[in-house]
Amino acid sequence: MGLEVEIIDAIxxxxxxxxxxxxxxxxxxxGHAGDDGSGESHWKIVLDAPDLADKTRIARHRAVHAAxxxxxxxxxxALAISFR
Known part of the structure; x- marks a missing residue:
């Protein structure tokens, strides 16, 4: 299973x-620092999660990391996270 599928399943x-x-x-x-050649080193998640709406930005990021x-x-x- 690829990393993208694992991320999707967890979210x-x-x-x-x-x-x-x-x-x-x-x-x-x-070719930049942090590129391990796997093609799976840098990700962005754009998330609309009503359950997290009342949380602070830091709490939302922590929830994504925990998930x-x-x-x-x-x-x-690298992981960029933004919320709708």
Whole structure:
């Protein structure tokens, strides 16, 4: 299973989003620091999660990190998170 599928599954099952996008931005960082050559090092998540709406920005980011868990987080060089 690829990392994108793992991220999608974790977001769907743990955050109950109304909608979301998972975007692999690794190609934009090819050859830069943090590029491990896997093509799966830099990611962006755009999330509409009503359950997180009343939380602070930091709490929302922490919730996303917790949902992904250390196994996924430790394989990422960069993760951008934005909320709708």
């Amino acid at each position: 769907k099952t743990k955050l109950n989003p109304a909608s979301f996008e998972v975007i692999n931005e690794s190609h934009l960082h090819a 992904l868990g250390p196994d996924i987080i430790n394989r990422l060089h």
